[in-house]
Amino acid sequence: MKYRYIILLGEGLNRSADYTLRLDRLLRAEEMICKLESASARVFASAGARSLSIPGHGLLIGQVFTRDGQPISQCLDMVGSARELTSRLLRNTWGNYLAILVDRDDRSALTLLRDPSGAVPCVYSLADGEGFITSDISLAVALGLYRKEVNWQAIAHGLTFPYLKTARTGLKYVSELLPGNMLTCRGREVSTSTAWSPWRFVAEGVRHKDPLVAAEDVRETVSSVVRALSKLEDRFVVELSGGLDSSIVATCLRDALPRATFCTLVMPVTGTDERPYARLLTDALGQELFSVEVGFDNVHIEFPVSRSSVVPAIGIPQNAINEAWEAAGTRYGVDSFFSGAGGDTVFCYLKTAAPAADAFRERGVMAGIGGIENLANLHRCTVFKASRLTLKKMFRRPRLGWKEDRTLLNPAHVAAVPEHHPWMDAPSDALPGDREKIHDLIGVQLFRDAAPRGLQCSMHFPLLSQPVMEACLKVPTWMWIADGRNRAIARQAFADQLPSGIHDRRSKGSYTGHMAAIYTRNKPKIRESLEEGQLCAHDLLDRTALANFFAKELAPRDLSFLRIFDLCAAENWARQQDHSPS
Numbered sequence: 001m002k003y004r005y006i007i008l009l010g011e012g013l014n015r016s017a018d019y020t021l022r023l024d025r026l027l028r029a030e031e032m033i034c035k036l037e038s039a040s041a042r043v044f045a046s047a048g049a050r051s052l053s054i055p056g057h058g059l060l061i062g063q064v065f066t067r068d069g070q071p072i073s074q075c076l077d078m079v080g081s082a083r084e085l086t087s088r089l090l091r092n093t094w095g096n097y098l099a100i101l102v103d104r105d106d107r108s109a110l111t112l113l114r115d116p117s118g119a120v121p122c123v124y125s126l127a128d129g130e131g132f133i134t135s136d137i138s139l140a141v142a143l144g145l146y147r148k149e150v151n152w153q154a155i156a157h158g159l160t161f162p163y164l165k166t167a168r169t170g171l172k173y174v175s176e177l178l179p180g181n182m183l184t185c186r187g188r189e190v191s192t193s194t195a196w197s198p199w200r201f202v203a204e205g206v207r208h209k210d211p212l213v214a215a216e217d218v219r220e221t222v223s224s225v226v227r228a229l230s231k232l233e234d235r236f237v238v239e240l241s242g243g244l245d246s247s248i249v250a251t252c253l254r255d256a257l258p259r260a261t262f263c264t265l266v267m268p269v270t271g272t273d274e275r276p277y278a279r280l281l282t283d284a285l286g287q288e289l290f291s292v293e294v295g296f297d298n299v300h301i302e303f304p305v306s307r308s309s310v311v312p313a314i315g316i317p318q319n320a321i322n323e324a325w326e327a328a329g330t331r332y333g334v335d336s337f338f339s340g341a342g343g344d345t346v347f348c349y350l351k352t353a354a355p356a357a358d359a360f361r362e363r364g365v366m367a368g369i370g371g372i373e374n375l376a377n378l379h380r381c382t383v384f385k386a387s388r389l390t391l392k393k394m395f396r397r398p399r400l401g402w403k404e405d406r407t408l409l410n411p412a413h414v415a416a417v418p419e420h421h422p423w424m425d426a427p428s429d430a431l432p433g434d435r436e437k438i439h440d441l442i443g444v445q446l447f448r449d450a451a452p453r454g455l456q457c458s459m460h461f462p463l464l465s466q467p468v469m470e471a472c473l474k475v476p477t478w479m480w481i482a483d484g485r486n487r488a489i490a491r492q493a494f495a496d497q498l499p500s501g502i503h504d505r506r507s508k509g510s511y512t513g514h515m516a517a518i519y520t521r522n523k524p525k526i527r528e529s530l531e532e533g534q535l536c537a538h539d540l541l542d543r544t545a546l547a548n549f550f551a552k553e554l555a556p557r558d559l560s561f562l563r564i565f566d567l568c569a570a571e572n573w574a575r576q577q578d579h580s581p582s
Contacts, residue, residue: 245343
């Protein structure tokens with residue numbers, strides 16, 4: 001973890017002489033350096049962590065760029081209150097950072113801003129203004145500031161509302177500062193607020209009106225972000241899937257080819273081999289393509305999770321893939337990875353009639369009819385069916401909460417309502433498609449938890465950076481299905497840089513066959529792990545339903561086994577959250 005830090009808040013941790021001496025000794029052993037002191041807090045960061053001074057105001061841990069992608073490496077010369085400073089950071093810069101700001105009028109007050117991409121982790125445990133804020137919970141454990149204890153209500157919530165990222169973690173008394181949010185500590189009072197919201201970028205007056213202008217904006221922004229992030233690293237692996245999103249990221253790395261190694265996953269199941277498509281891209285760049293093998297021998301039912309993990313996020317298939325990528329990173333001597341993950345969401349790959357409904361509401365009847373025709377072409381259905389689904393989408397009351405899944409859970413322990421996420425606070429006149437694409441953005445916030453790629457390496461998701469999210473949010477949903485193509489604006493933006501076989505590709509390989517094979521091959525071990533595990537011991541699972549599930553054979557194209565992987569991820573994570581120092 002390149003951005004390792006801990007902030008100690010309150011007089012108990014910073015003013016008691018004996019306690020402070022002991023903590024300082026432990027911090028030195030962890031190679032942590034004091035970077036900032038205020039009336040109420042001390043900020044420690046690892047020697048290798050990038051940081052920037054904000055003279056008279058605080059510190060930024062991580063890397064920040066100007067809006068045109070130039071790295072800021074000296075200091076940030078800004079003035080104003082903490083709220084004014086966070087506003088300027090979000091408006092004039094972007095990056096992977098946590099900003100720590102001391103109030104100029106009240107030196108005991110502290111404000112933290114986590115950048116909208118969420119690249120720098122931030123969890124905290126505070127009571128009456130005392131406690132810690134850190135990138136790595138295992139550091140707090142090593143310092144004797146925290147003993148790990150599973151929050152079983154939070155685990156039940158996560159299983160009831162899968163893939164919903166909230167401030168609630170799987171550990172008791174530990175919360176997470178969500179991306180784009182601020183944490184304010186003022187004496188005994190601790191509060192959070194939203195500093196960056198995607199809803200600002202879909203508002204009237206901000207949205208693009210011309211598809212050509214939208215495509216140019218997306219192209220310039222994605223290219224600038226990828227180039228800027230690539231300059232941070234000496235050598236990196238580019239994870240190619242053979243699809244549009246990773247190919248766009250790869251083609252933006254043309255200026256960094258000597259430092260790039262292009263790889264694609266290879267699995268021993270029909271339908272997963274994407275090398276022919278990935279090779280189209282590497283041939284166009286004049287580069288070699290390397291295969292990263294993910295065999296069944298890589299699959300483990302129980303596997304170690306990162307000591308810094310505070311939520312169950314890595315399932316059995318994800319762990320096998322992560323280990324394969326880590327091994328590739330070691331083999332090729334790289335210090336970071338680039339991925340196109342999140343592209344389906346950022347490039348608005350909606351699979352409903354919402355884009356056509358948005359066209360009607362935003363641009364009128366003629367645009368709506370065009371949207372219906374594009375929808376029919378995209379999904380290869382009749383215009384009548386596309387029209388019916390569009391009208392249904394236009395007049396149906398929007399779903400305000402998160403979709404729940406009670407499958408295999410004990411009804412007595414399922415969570416009743418989803419935890420709140422600030423991005424769910426939609427304006428009353430929000431368009432259906434805007435609701436859906438912002439809803440999907442919440443889900444992809446879990447990607448970083450699910451792809452650690454090793455403690456010493458950086459994991460870059462350029463398409464989830466603040467500038468790219470903003471540029472793509474400004475594009476109305478109906479533009480993304482132009483000419484019956486998904487992610488149409490992204491295709492248009494990079495039409496002259498992508499091989500036609502990728503630019504025009506409609507299908508994509510699927511890993512579900514590989515995951516089904518993993519489940520079938522390991523069903524006895526998986527069953528034993530769950531039936532004798534912590535989830536059952538804490539009565540979270542319906543034992544009868546679980547036994548019945550394992551007793552049946554999977555039908556072709558039956559994806560219900562994916563629920564089992566979610567349960568296994570929670571089970572494996574929970575078993576490793578003991579009270580001993582990590």
